[in-house]
Amino acid sequence: MVDTQKFIQYFRTKKITSFTYLNITQFLGALNDNIYKLLIAFFLIQQLGADRSYLIFSTTGAIFVLPFLLFSSNSGTLADRFSKRNIIVFTKILELLVMSMGLMAFAFESVAFSYVTLFMMATQSAIFGPSKYGIMPEIVEIEKIPRANGLLTSFTFLAIIIGTFLASFITDITDRNFILAALSCTLISLAGVMMSFGIEYTPPSGSIKRLDVRFLRDIYKTLKVSYHVPSLLPAILGSAFFLFLGAYVQLNIIPFAMEALGLTDVQGGYLFLLTALGIGTGAVLAGRISGKVVELGIVPTAACGITICLFLIDYYSSSLTIIIPLILITGILGGMYQIPLDSFIQIASPNESRGQVIAATNFLSFSGVLLASMMLYLLSGVIGLRADQGFSVLGVFAGCVTIYFSFQFYDYVSRFVGMILSKLHFSTTYEGLDNIPSEPALYVCQHTAWNDTLLMLGAQRLRMRFFIQNEQEHKGWMKRLYKFLRVVFIPEVETLSDNLESIHSIGKTLRRGISICIFVENMAIEDEINMILSSTAFCDVLKAHETKIIPVKIEKGAKEKSHRFLPMLMNRIHIPAYLTFYQPKEIA
Template identity: 35%
Template sequence: MPLSKDKLPRSFWWHMATSFGGAMNDNLFKLFMVYALICWKGAEHSASILAMVGVVFSVPFILIAPIAGNFADKFSKRNMIVFLKAVEIGVMAFGILALSLKSEAMLYATMFLMSAQSAFFGPCKFGIIPEQSGPERLSRANGYLQMFTFLAIIAGTVLAPELSLLLDGRHSVAASISLVIAILGFTASLQIAPTRAHPQRTINLNGFQNIWRTLRFTRTDPPLLLALLAVSFFTLVAAYIQLNVLDFGHQHLDLSHEQATRLFLLTAIGIGAGSTLAGWLSGRSIEFGFVPLAASLITLCLIGLGLIAHGQIALAAINMFLLGVAAGLFVVPLEAFIQQRSPEDRRGAVQAANAFLSWLGIFTASGLLYFNASILKLSAQHGFLVIAFGMLVLSVFTIWVLSRYMLRLLLVLLIRIFYRLRISGIEQIPPDSPALLVSNHVSLMDALVILSSYQRHIRMLMSRDFYEKSDKFTQWMVRYGKVILIQDSDNPKKLIQSLKEARKVLNEGHLVCIFAEGGLSEDGTLQPLKPGFERIVKNSDIPIIPLYLNGLWQSVASHKNGEPQINPLKDLRIPISLSYGPALAATSSADEVHAAIARLAKLDDSSSANA
């Protein structure tokens, strides 16, 4: 039976179960070790212990992540996952022995081995997702992956302090649950479907050379490089928060270290919620607009934690939860983009570079925590203000770089709130090459609905007369959206200039959309198309994508009830649909494109009748 375009395969869910166990153990066992070390050495050494734990966990990633991607690219990612889950069982057993013997050296060795196993696991964990989900389900799959990861963190964060308190500090007994989780994770990994190996790939054990080569490769793709750097800095901030919150709760909220762990539990719950929300709202697209909004919210929450009064547990809890929501919204689109943008045969190497940069961020966070607490003698609360400044810089940068995506996201959310939009045939639009979209035109909302339907920026052609009669805000939005103005009444020179501008945009690899009827339909039916668009794609191989809008004739933005007006509140939740048809050749005539749109209208009407 063929798999539904919206349904993820069973193998994906076994992978989620496997990843859940690994993420839970990383968090659970690390907390047991932190509690044990603080118990053995005293609470006054907590800041240095936390910094040391961060260093020991990050060093293996810095050393191993550079070569881990080579293994993920050469061997079957499924087989790598099974092998690494078997290794995890041995590491957990060694850690339980270290806790039983109360050996600090063995405990740090366990941390190193745990981190080394995770360093090899990471490129496989993320790199296998596109092979399981396909491009059209990638954002949703990443949303689930982040949700499962942070549900695992929640489970580990809940269990660790409760078991530690329940068993009165007998950490070796409490940690035995990690061995059970590792065994269950290994069993789940056996159910993951086989994946393809690339035996022609060679393994270069000069890890830093691998990373350098990968980063040099990403320099040829600036958006990919920026995404990697943004995730790295975000990981620095997240690691600092996770390490700092234990002392913050102890110093500023009068909580024990076990109780302070529950603050990060709220963050983990928020991350799960934010990740799920990002995956759901993104649908089949990657919504970069979440990134600047989420970065700004993280900054505000960090400032809030840095300014709340002593003992305000409720306010701290709210800030920690919102931090998590923002973190989920921030990381899901970036991770999905990194996976999508990476070439298949380099995906493991790019993920390894991603892991390397991220763990370099964690290493830096550990050093920053030690510097703030031990050298500058800053309180944990003031440490949040220090990291807030760095996040503020990132927020400003992402707003500057991704402002267009942010405004598009706001448009998407507004369209989803006011209308019940159904989109079909979106896969007909080429993901990274030019196309001319030709649509019917029934309302003043048509352009906004089309713009909200697809992640890539679509350059619209608009009536110059409508632009000149619009208010200042609409005119600013038109200029910001780089709308191409055109009018039938233009003199031939100006008309040809507008058509040439549209062709220039297409030649640069972008999408252009034209309402070829020449104006709003007076009766809601498809009018004859004017042949001007033929000139735009003349003597080219640029495809024409027919597009049919249905439902907006019922809105106040159409001619149905008199003069059209933009007032979505009067159209609240009316059903509308957007249908993209198969690409037509650039040589297609206006009549042929008209016929294609008419076929879409007939199909849409019949599917609406059967709904």
């Protein structure tokens, strides 16, 4: 007999991280999903006839989505109550059993059994999802989660690309021998089981919540909890919209290729592969841009780009040479849109209910898939719009979402834009970066010029609100910049204790998880901080939010002009700047 403990220990002693094992496990699962879904579709077309293909695809699509809607909430509860690693191993074993059922369904040429197998395949995927995403903060360091999510998403879409190709390829080379084709899926499942044992054990998160068949009520309660966590509910809704968007593009791309571009259905399928390739690329880019901190400022920017691309696809619908890069760019922007949202949901979700939050996100996401199918039927079957016009309608929806996120994530966008402008405008040297806390803080520094705001935004990765002493008249363009950054003009620090409006605004900002930067005119920063500490009302606000005070010194050099063309150009743009962050001061 095989010693299970030795088998597991073999994987753990290898110099491979748990995240790598998780990534390989989910890659093999996604690969199997995409191969098997198409194999069943090909099998049913052979059994029922090509003239019923529309009914076959709509039925298989509904059956595959149904378990995600029915079991997502309880799957999240399981992930919160039990070891997520053990649940992952269980689902991979279940997948192996389901693939064995698939072999039998093809062997007996049973249509009904094929549908049952597809339902079971989707069920194990629905159980796997919350644990897959929920385990990330337990096996990956917080600052590495955005990049890890980028890799996870990239491998998922790589699995979609390879799976879509292999399903057709295996069907062709086996001369539609579905038993041999299903055997390949069984072998992939076996490999997934072996890889899942390499993931290190993670303890249960401590939730005592029980399973409840009234999952809609659970989802509603989870969303209510998410509402009280800053930016979490908008991130959940944004993630769900992405699946709606992707599902509509997937469903509409082949009719679009046939109607507008004159391609065959198989050739049209390659356009969707371009989208998947783009999403994987965008996911990696988003992970690299985010670095150690989730960069939600990318989301509205990417959504705006997606909106423009959707309208351009309709406008240039007859030109294949333009459509190919547009679809690829749309995919890249989609990946950049999705990764920050997924990363933020994982990090911001309360630990004891993280699985439920992810499950609720999955439920809303797969509801979006159903809505995409309904929208396609409504636009094409009822209203009679062409496939290319459908992309413009989708662009209208994407535009509305862009406007929504521009308001919801305004502080993230302004910080992201400010960071980019800072890197373009300054060549900055930092000292004391270790003194910058991971939680919101109060920064006090001398105000030397309008671009001090850019330096502070580029120096740290948290959202920041600026409070500037209103001692001078500003130009029109500077007023517009300050309005974009939501700068608050305040009186001199000595009178802050009497300015309840400013103190209330500072407290509200800290409560939302946003740092405060107070720009003062006095070069003696310590004197200004002492004045702050002498204000009882101000200190009460800082104590309530356990906020540290950090003195900051800003120095700027002069532009260099005696260089050759390119260095001279860069030095004319870049201003040398030096930022020093001193030791935080605690409130007594």
